[in-house]
Amino acid sequence: MLNNAMMNAKDAVSASLAECFVTIEGKRYNFMQAINLEAKIEKTKSEIPILGKTGKGNKTTGWKGTGSATFHYNTSIFRQLLYRYKETGEDIYFDIQVTNEDPTSGAGRQTVILKDCNLDGGILTKFDADAEYLDEEADFTFEDFEMPEMFTGFSGM
Template identity: 70%
Template structure:
């Protein structure tokens, strides 16, 4: 019999916390609907004598992300307005923690450092809509992982 993951160990999607820290002010970003941050490695093609193909060597990385949240906070628009009015760009941190008390994996926390929005919605309405939401694309300069998921029984 092979070892398989127990269904209870899947992490429930909405059991997360998201905090944004801007200029020393920490906000529980409870209006978040979804967020995804990823790291893409930059690779350089390396010619290798005696091979018909080239190798790939990591030569850097880029952090990007996107989020959707309820249209009921002006925090992002205030950052955009500050940039428009003063030319001073705003960098901030985002902390995401995933923890499902039913799962044996425990809690994972990722902190995205020096995030910067690509732009954002200034005004919006939808006469046919049920609720308003908005999307935010961003970049980040660094990240940390102070808490990691535990290995499930049978992984080792």
């Protein structure tokens, strides 16, 4: 048998043990109605021709931040932003802070703050007579991010 160090099952981070806060114009909301959220970075690259090689290299030239979230349909916070844009043309940017922390896991705590988020659009109203509950999805972009807390490394990594 290999003599490699292995992760303990208890160190997997629970999917539901997280906090999510949204800060809009200095007002901070505990976004407890969030069901899930995922934010990604896509690096933009340029193909670089290199003399003496048959293939091209790839050079990173920037990045784009995108995200999506699903939350319970029980708040009008984002609809208010969309309405304000419709009425005034003023587009509102906001921050989203997500902290993952599972007290059972040795991974510790990670906090990521997505800066200058902007909605791609949103649901104005809905109903579903056959559903157990209503939820809604929102896609967004973000301009920057911070990581004030990072997971700790495990022994053997």
